[in-house]
Amino acid sequence: xxxxxxxxxxxxxxxxxxxxxxxxxxxxxxxxxxxxxxxxxxxxxxxxxxxxxxxxxxxxxxxxxxxxxxxxxxxxxxxxxxxxxxxxxxxxxxxxxxxxxxxxxxxxxxxxxxxxxxxxxxxxxxxxxxxxxxxxxxxxxxxxxxxxxxxxxxxxxxxxxxxxxxxxxxxxxxxxxxxxxxxxxxxxxxxxxxxxxxxxxxxxxxxxxxxxxxxxxxxxxxxxxxxxxxxxxxxxxxxxxxxxxxxxxxxxxxxxxxxxxxxxxxxxxxxxxxxxxxxxxxxxxxxxxxxxxxxxxxxxxxxxxxxxxxxxxxxxxxxxxxxxxxxxxxxxxxxxxxxxxxxxxxxxxxxxxxxxxxxxxxxxx
Numbered sequence: 001x002x003x004x005x006x007x008x009x010x011x012x013x014x015x016x017x018x019x020x021x022x023x024x025x026x027x028x029x030x031x032x033x034x035x036x037x038x039x040x041x042x043x044x045x046x047x048x049x050x051x052x053x054x055x056x057x058x059x060x061x062x063x064x065x066x067x068x069x070x071x072x073x074x075x076x077x078x079x080x081x082x083x084x085x086x087x088x089x090x091x092x093x094x095x096x097x098x099x100x101x102x103x104x105x106x107x108x109x110x111x112x113x114x115x116x117x118x119x120x121x122x123x124x125x126x127x128x129x130x131x132x133x134x135x136x137x138x139x140x141x142x143x144x145x146x147x148x149x150x151x152x153x154x155x156x157x158x159x160x161x162x163x164x165x166x167x168x169x170x171x172x173x174x175x176x177x178x179x180x181x182x183x184x185x186x187x188x189x190x191x192x193x194x195x196x197x198x199x200x201x202x203x204x205x206x207x208x209x210x211x212x213x214x215x216x217x218x219x220x221x222x223x224x225x226x227x228x229x230x231x232x233x234x235x236x237x238x239x240x241x242x243x244x245x246x247x248x249x250x251x252x253x254x255x256x257x258x259x260x261x262x263x264x265x266x267x268x269x270x271x272x273x274x275x276x277x278x279x280x281x282x283x284x285x286x287x288x289x290x291x292x293x294x295x296x297x298x299x300x301x302x303x304x305x306x307x308x309x310x311x312x313x314x315x316x317x318x319x320x321x322x323x324x325x326x327x328x329x330x331x332x333x334x335x336x337x338x339x340x341x342x343x344x345x346x347x348x349x350x351x352x353x354x355x356x357x358x359x360x361x362x363x364x365x
Contacts, residue, residue, distance in 0.1 A: 016082020
């Protein structure tokens with residue numbers, strides 16, 4: 001599959017409108033597919049007509065998200081309005097899909113400090129794991145806002161937020177979902193906050209300050225940050241708590257469980273998280289990455305790709321391996337980011353079956 005970065009520029013509304021208009025058919029397909037998902041239809045009472053169920057679901061999403069987005073992140077709210085009008089869909093449908101960010105199933109992020117790499121540069125890598133049906137709706141796009149930094153990010157076609165990416169200053173980030181017992185006071189999706197962060201901050205220090213001050217919703221996360229000064233930080237957050245974790249070695253590994261004592265104390269108990277694939281396999285994936293990279297230095301891109309394509313010691317693809325092959329969720333995108341080069345290499349689908357393609361920032365502004 002050939003991957004080309006789309007470029008959206010102008011005001012926040014114009015950026016959203018361009019995204020919506022350029023992906024109109026795909027966005028309409030996603031909306032229809034989402035409301036036919038087994039996970040969604042099974043939550044519908046048998047006596048309730050589907051049309052009424054859909055209307056009520058969209059109304060609930062609108063009530064939960066619209067006000068907080070407008071009050072706290074008005075720029076991103078304008079993006080969403082633009083996407084909706086460009087794709088000729090209603091905003092409530094997009095807000096409902098935005099809530100599905102919470103079902104990210106299992107992601108693996110790895111940060112490499114210069115001492116660990118053969119090129120002496122910081123590298124950030126990630127396998128993004130999500131529901132299988134979403135693979136055709138992945139998007140790599142460059143945004144050129146009139147009032148912010150340029151970003152090169154990965155997202156789903158109906159959404160404005162960044163799931164992974166970097167900005168023109170070389171600040172790079174990955175986002176893994178976590179689970180805490182915290183109840184949100186507001187409902188702003190973490191991906192929306194991360195997009196705003198990339199358009200506002202130049203380095204990991206500014207980014208950690210931004211996230212510390214940000215009001216987040218019900219999307220707990222583990223954010224890995226890297227920049228051109230060869231600094232890597234991990235921000236473990238919930239809607240009410242946050243802890244910045246410094247590297248303990250030259251390789252930083254994050255999956256889907258908190259690693260700091262402060263955040264582990266508010267994590268959903270394992271007995272409950274066993275029902276969620278990403279949390280059941282999170283320690284397994286973390287230990288497998290450690291095993292593959294143990295005592296390795298002069299780590300090059302070939303070895304990084306080998307790790308991202310790994311199917312465990314028995315080389316059998318499954319929902320428990322770093323390259324996830326699951327019945328419901330799988331690795332739908334993989335990427336390697338080079339902050340100093342302002343470069344990402346990305347593929348859609350299984351890393352074991354596809355090749356990475358190079359994407360850089362355009363020179364246009």
